Amino acid sequence: MKYISTRGNSPALSFTEILLGGLAPDGGLYLPEHYPQFSDADLNAMRAMSYADLAYTILSRLIDDIPAGDLRAIVDKTYTAEVYRHVRAGQNADDITPVLKLEEDFYLLSLSNGPTLAFKDMAMQLLGNLFEYVLAKKGQTTNILGATSGDTGSAAEYAMRGKQGIRVFMLSPHQKMSRFQTAQMFSLQDANIHNIAVKGVFDDAQDMVKAVSNDHHFKARHKIGAVNSINWARVAAQIVYYFKGYFAVTHDNRQQVSFAVPSGNFGNVCAGHVARMMGLPVAKLVVATNENDVLDEFFRTGVYRPRGSANTYHTSSPSMDISKASNFERFVFDLLDRDGAKLRSLWASVDAGGAFDLNQDGHFAKVPAFGFVSGSSNHAQRMTTIRQVHADYGVTIDTHTADGVKVAQQYREPGVPMVVLETALAAKFEDAIVEALGSAPERPADLVGLESLPQRFVVMEPDVDGIKQFISEHI
Numbered sequence: 001m002k003y004i005s006t007r008g009n010s011p012a013l014s015f016t017e018i019l020l021g022g023l024a025p026d027g028g029l030y031l032p033e034h035y036p037q038f039s040d041a042d043l044n045a046m047r048a049m050s051y052a053d054l055a056y057t058i059l060s061r062l063i064d065d066i067p068a069g070d071l072r073a074i075v076d077k078t079y080t081a082e083v084y085r086h087v088r089a090g091q092n093a094d095d096i097t098p099v100l101k102l103e104e105d106f107y108l109l110s111l112s113n114g115p116t117l118a119f120k121d122m123a124m125q126l127l128g129n130l131f132e133y134v135l136a137k138k139g140q141t142t143n144i145l146g147a148t149s150g151d152t153g154s155a156a157e158y159a160m161r162g163k164q165g166i167r168v169f170m171l172s173p174h175q176k177m178s179r180f181q182t183a184q185m186f187s188l189q190d191a192n193i194h195n196i197a198v199k200g201v202f203d204d205a206q207d208m209v210k211a212v213s214n215d216h217h218f219k220a221r222h223k224i225g226a227v228n229s230i231n232w233a234r235v236a237a238q239i240v241y242y243f244k245g246y247f248a249v250t251h252d253n254r255q256q257v258s259f260a261v262p263s264g265n266f267g268n269v270c271a272g273h274v275a276r277m278m279g280l281p282v283a284k285l286v287v288a289t290n291e292n293d294v295l296d297e298f299f300r301t302g303v304y305r306p307r308g309s310a311n312t313y314h315t316s317s318p319s320m321d322i323s324k325a326s327n328f329e330r331f332v333f334d335l336l337d338r339d340g341a342k343l344r345s346l347w348a349s350v351d352a353g354g355a356f357d358l359n360q361d362g363h364f365a366k367v368p369a370f371g372f373v374s375g376s377s378n379h380a381q382r383m384t385t386i387r388q389v390h391a392d393y394g395v396t397i398d399t400h401t402a403d404g405v406k407v408a409q410q411y412r413e414p415g416v417p418m419v420v421l422e423t424a425l426a427a428k429f430e431d432a433i434v435e436a437l438g439s440a441p442e443r444p445a446d447l448v449g450l451e452s453l454p455q456r457f458v459v460m461e462p463d464v465d466g467i468k469q470f471i472s473e474h475i
């Protein structure tokens with residue numbers, strides 16, 4: 001399998017050639033040159049598989065330059081009940097992503113049982129093991145530069161801490177993450193972890209990561225690696241749980257399932273899109289945003305108009321406070337029938353601070369064929385949803401999952417199971433849960449007292465040269 005860039009001006013490369021680097025040299029994002037197809041017979045064979053078997057079956061179609069035995073060992077080491085142990089009472093950690101039935105045809109897919117209590121662990125734990133394997137094989141080291149709005153950072157740091165040959169430089173929006181998220185990252189004292197709080201929003205941090213990645217000389221000289229979902233491996237790993245969720249709520253492959261996905265950088269729902277393109281019978285992909293509703297605006301109107309930092313709001317689902325969704329480019333590439341030149345011209349206006357309108361040439365009319373629909377949620381609606389889910393089902397959900405549940409309600413159809421992806425556990429957003437329910441959510445014993453641990457981080461201006469200098473001085 002070769003990978004091509006959405007901007008059409010980079011050579012096609014194999015999986016291990018794109019694993020560490022993130023952006024393609026032309027500034028685009030990698031996608032497989034074609035999507036492997038799973039037939040009805042394949043789906044039948046996959047239906048009863050364990051998570052690790054399913055992950056291997058799917059990933060081995062996307063990765064053909066790691067020997068089968070080695071890939072199998074990496075997957076088996078990643079998807080264990082011990083790693084994904086933070087399940088609710090009554091759930092089975094061996095399922096890795098257990099499904100919780102709320103009512104008939106309405107489910108939560110628990111994706112946040114890993115070390116950092118967010119869905120990012122599902123892919124990041126795999127990335128940690130893949131990076132370690134490939135770096136050892138190539139005799140290389142890497143300096144990861146990432147951006148986080150709260151969850152990618154801790155998931156990456158927990159996956160990479162103490163790993164040979166890997167340093168992490170993680171940019172986060174200064175004072176905009178929850179107290180738990182901040183403590184989870186900043187309390188790490190490992191020498192290979194560097195936390196940099198940037199005076200700005202997540203998009204400022206993500207722009208700097210891309211600017212460093214597009215400086216090819218600096219990137220090569222300092223061996224800069226990526227763990228954000230601009231890295232194809234993140235998306236690839238996330239495809240697996242759509243299959244797992246589908247099998248958990250259906251009996252045969254004639255049934256369709258809809259997924260509601262709390263969205264920010266569009267990485268999670270992009271994996272759902274790829275799963276659908278591979279043959280998973282998905283009815284709707286419901287893109288749920290918070291007040292930062294650029295994606296909802298696109299799916300309602302066909303106009304993509306990313307906002308600047310001043311118009312990106314700090315909300316009670318802070319991990320979704322994103323106005324420039326990286327992975328949206330991957331979907332638009334498919335929507336444009338993979339026309340790299342057309343995509344380049346659209347992103348030339350986006351990168352210059354502008355917008356584009358896909359009504360003009362009929363592309364927007366094709367969106368329903370891809371299953372996408374959308375909606376948004378605000379603080380008051382999040383609070384109401386958390387209360388309702390608690391009252392109706394006895395389940396405490398976090399603020400991001402609440403955005404998903406709220407928007408999912410708009411798109412439920414008789415006979416079509418709706419699966420809401422649980423993207424974080426409530427424990428990460430204690431203040432918001434206390435506001436909604438009047439009491440703090442349960443917290444796993446190993447994370448009690450996290451906020452009182454000593455913290456280690458630096459604060460910097462959103463200045464690309466300053467970040468480059470910091471990296472140079474710490475490697």
Ligand SMILES: Cc1ncc(COP(=O)(O)O)c(C=O)c1O
Nearest residue numbers: 151263264265266267268319423
């Ligand atoms: C808890 C949580 N929910 C939802 C999202 C949005 O996911 P994506 O950026 O893949 O759209 C994120 C961060 O990305 C998150 O951390």
Ligand SMILES: N[C@@H](CCOP(=O)(O)O)C(=O)O
Nearest residue numbers: 148149150151152228229319
């Ligand atoms: N919500 C994310 C933002 C980064 O997204 P990614 O999926 O591209 O890594 C976060 O929590 O950091």
